[in-house]
Every structure is written in C-alpha cells, then in structure tokens.
Amino acid sequence: MERTFRLTLEYDGAGFEGWQIQPEGRRTVQGALEAALARVLGRRVRVVSSSRTDSGVHAEGLVASLRAETALEPDRLRRALNGLLPTDVAVLDAALAPDGFHARRDAVSKLYRYRIWNGRSRSPLRARRSLCLQRPLDLAAMGRAARDLAGSHDFAAFQAAGSEVGSSERTLLRLDVEGAPGAVVDLHFEGTGFLRHMVRILSGTLIQVGCGRRDPEGMPALLASRDRRRAGPTAPAHPLSLVRVTYGDSIAESSS
C-alpha cells in the first residue's frame, strides 16, 4: 500500500548546487535524497520540497513529501536514510502524512534567516554561515525600511532579473531586524512564497540602508518602481538559511 511520508531535512548548503536536481548531474540535495531513497526502497521515487533553495543556501528544516510503497516505519526510514546520506545532509524527522499531502502546495509559510556578523573584527568561526560586516549597522534605519517592506506588495524590484512569473505579488508576514550592532544581526523573512533571489535582494537592500548608503524611507518608491536595477545587490547565499516551514494544523498534528 502506498503511503505518504513527510521528511524534515537539515543540510549545509556549501557543498550543494541548491535543492533541485539539475540536468547536468551536478550535486544537489534532491539528488542525494532521491539516491538514498532508491537504495532504501528498492525503486526510484520523486520527492517534492517546500522550497527550492539556491546554491549555497542552508536548511534547518526544509520539508519534503513523497509517496512510497513500503512497510517501513517512518523512524526506521529516517535512520536508514541518515546512514546512507552524505554527511552534509540529514533527515531530522520522518512522519506519515495524510494522503495527498504536498510539501510545496500545502505550505502555509516559510521562515528564512539572513545572518550578519557585525563585530569589530571579522569572525573566522562564523564566516561560513554569516556575512561579516565590520561597519556598525544602523539597525533603527533598517527596521524602518523593513516596516515598509513587510505586508503584501508587488516585489518585482526584488526578483532576479529575467525571472518569468505570472505575478510578482507576494506577502511578507514578517520582516524583522534582530540583534545588536557590533554583534549578530539576523534578518527574518517569513512569507507565504518568495520570488527568485527575493530574500537575498531584500537583504542586500537592507544592508545598504544599515550602512547609510540608502535612504530608509525609500522603500515605497522602490516597490512602486518595479525596477530591479533600483534595488540593492543580491547578497551572498552562504548567510541564508531556511529555518522552518509551517503547515496547517491538521497536517502538523498528524505528523507527530
């Protein structure tokens, strides 16, 4: 009997060219997971993920769903996969999900974190997963700009040039600037969905505000422009992590 599984994954994005399988056979998280699943289940299955993280982006709680004909208990499946997966990816949790559960379509929101190390010296122990910026950031200015970016807007100015999507309207449920100048500063982005590179372009723009190189009051005009060239640079990928994905109550309950 086919059952639906829900997997929660952690991975270090440094060694992967993103989540999604690529035609040229480059190293991807989906590729690694599907290869391990094929060995455990004896046949190839396709997994669906909540998010297609870019090359270099980490995940602390990406959710994937799959259907498979197996009598394996979910926790046995988790342990079998962790024994086969490479060291930079692991299954944190495996659970049965209701038939028809779909990790992308059913996701209510996703939380990303962009981490900045704003100490006086760069930090070798943080550099792999933080952006090291020594100039003290103006967090109040960043917070003002963030307030104008939160909510439902057309984020066309904040999507990778050349992206083709039906609509560039998206909703940011939360955009917080947390931390202290001279220490760790985290940008939290929670939304129902994101355009390509949207979190990194928002981060690059907010960092310009924090460095005093951009007017914190300029966000409404920037949104209205719908012009990618007017927003900040696409910030590097390595400080970005997908923290968690939220699903509706019925699904959350059935999986624990």
Added chain:
Amino acid sequence: MERTFRLTLEYDGAGFEGWQIQPEGRRTVQGALEAALARVLGRRVRVVSSSRTDSGVHAEGLVASLRAETALEPDRLRRALNGLLPTDVAVLDAALAPDGFHARRDAVSKLYRYRIWNGRSRSPLRARRSLCLQRPLDLAAMGRAARDLAGSHDFAAFQAAGSEVGSSERTLLRLDVEGAPGAVVDLHFEGTGFLRHMVRILSGTLIQVGCGRRDPEGMPALLASRDRRRAGPTAPAHPLSLVRVTYGDSIAESSS
C-alpha cells in the same frame, strides 16, 4: 622603542596543523600570524602564545604576545593584520601590555569547551564543530565522574602515550557537564595547564561514561593507575575550542 603587544585570536582549526610552527613548513596559525606581522612591521618577530592547540582545534580567544619596535597604535595593528591574514584566522583584539608580559607564562587559567551534538539525528550544520552522538547520554553519570576528575591530580593516565614531561600533576579548576540529553552537551575544562591530549582523553573517557560503557565511579582508580591504556580513547579534535585565557588583574586592566 620596543613595545609589548597582546593579541586575542579567533581561528577555525580545520585548515591548520595546530598553532605551532612546524619545521616542514606545514600550515599553522603561528606561521600565518608571523607572516602577516612581518609584512606589517617590515621585520620578522616571534610570537608567544597562551596555548599550543592541536591540529583541528579551534580558538575563540587564544592570547599571543610579542615585542615589536613600531609606532602603530594597537587597533591599527589589528586592522592591518586582519587585512592580511587568511580568512580562517583573525585578530579580535590588540592591546599594549606591560613590558615583560608573556602570554604563556602569565596565563592564570585556560578554558576549553568540548561540544557534543546529542540530538536524535546527526546535524550537518553542527558536524564541523561538534561530535555527533545519537545515543542519549547519561549526563548525571558524566557529572559524577567529572566531580572526581576536577581538582589537583596526577593526570598521567590522561596524557598522550610517549609524552615526556617533568610532572604530570595538573589542576582542573572546573570540569562541568552542561546541556541536555537530546540536544547540545558541552564539557567545560578550566585549568592552569594541560598535558598533551589531556582534554581530549578526558572527553573520550567521559563520553564512555555517558554511553554506559564505563563506571562513573571508576575515576579515582583510573587516576591512581597512571596508565594511559586504562583511560578512554582520545576524542576527535574538531569539537574542541579554546574559549578564553585568563590573566591576573593588573594585566587585564592594562590591556583594555
């Protein structure tokens, strides 16, 4: 005029064969620091460090001292060094120290942390700097063993085989087991000085206790045996960090 400087360093030990310069020209932290100093000061100077960390061990606050004839202000020196040093090592702080300050001889105590990830699944994002142990550790048993190891003892059973030292008597001011089973467990070792591999052999022995493979009451007999073969294995280096070095008050004050 020659002045004495005190530098506080952070480094990711993964890419270094330890602190100390080695004859064959392998990559060491001391080698990288002395090369950067030579470029800034225009001449070679020798640095003295609080600790000679092993290959793979990290530092969040190793202290080094040096004497140099330079008019550079300490913070200028720090920034110049950080511009020249490789990305896996940085100077967090530079200060003038009293003449005669010696980072090793004047150190009052050193604090090391051995970090274990004891979650149900291994953790790719923690694996570079934690030991991933999935079996839930018995922290109470580890704490009982730790109590018998703290204090002044002959630690001959806990030093690398073949080490030659005058005396293997050492004092552990603190040996704490902190954290929660199923999450992060930190072993803190604070002492006036350590034998070769002592922290890692203590960690390997305490982990055996935590896994139920060694009697927590066996520490006094193990110490008394002075026999390296009776202690646990030398735990891996990558979860170990030198957290901070403490100096006497007068020196601490002069450096801030």
